[in-house]
Amino acid sequence: MWIVFNPTAGAARRRRLERAAALLPSARIVETGAPGDATRLAAGAAAEGARVVVAAGGDGTIAEVAAGLAGSGAALGILPFGTANVLARELGLPLDAEGAARVIATGRRGMLRPGLARDAAGNARLFVQMLGVGLDAAVVHALPPGLKRRLGALAYVVQTLRLLPRHPFAPLRLRADGGPWEECVALLAMKGRLYAGPFVVAPEARAGMEGFILVLQRRGGAGAALLAGAALPLGLLPRLPFIERRACRALEVEGAGLLAQADGDAAPAPPLRLSDAPAPLPVLLPR
DSSP, rough: OOOEETTTTTHHHHHHHHHHHTTTTOOEEEESSSTTTHHHHHHHHHHHHOOOEEEEEEEEHHHHHHOOOTTTTOEEEEESSSOHHHHHHTOOOSHHHHOOOOOHHEEEEEEEOOOOEETTTEEEEEHHHHHHHHHHHHHHHHHOOOHHHHHHTTHHHHHHHHHHGGGGOOOOEEEEETOOOOEEEEEEEESSSSEETTSOOOOOOHHHHHHHHEEEEEOHHHHHHHHHHHHHHGOGGGTTTEEEEEESSEEEEEEEEEEEETTEEEEOOOEEEEESSSSSSEEEOOO
């Protein structure tokens, strides 16, 4: 067993790792130093025969480790040390270090079906929970790392309010399952129900499902964005009249000047083609 550890958050995260590692005494711990390291380290672990590779970090680190394990047969373990820990919540994993470590030591194997986004150059980006295009992606791209370290999840709210007055809400074009082209101002391609922590935006989605649930924002402007932000923690966002949801197996997205985020990290800009990854990914779940 290998543990791929993202030490970005400092001493507190390292103490959590130490508590988890005490329950996983045979694990080999390796640390990331730059974006992409987690994918490279996970792929190396799988190539050396590791049956379980654990992502110790946030949703972005988990997605990178998952990308490294794709097609290998090695199972993904999760120590949720991030800000929102969306995938861990989606899978019903404990958020404390010791509880998450016990799942890794004694849990059962389930299956995830990650998504895959390809840009115009053919570069692929794997994501495990969601991909977004629109205001939320602009916030992710502009978020100062120091603000996130100081404020945690509140940093996203602060950065959204900073960007809102000047965000253009430019229309994006999308085509779902080869159908006609249509427009919206923001979209989420969801592989699970949850977004930004414990908040439900796609009630129909289930972890491990094939395809996505599309969550489309049809109307733009600061007023609609503020209303959506207020509705999110109340569980009311899916009921807003300018929000549309539907299932989708393949998606094309394009539009000038747009940004994308995947699992809370910056992702390649549109045009993008989204589909399921070629194979499901084993993941350790509570018994």
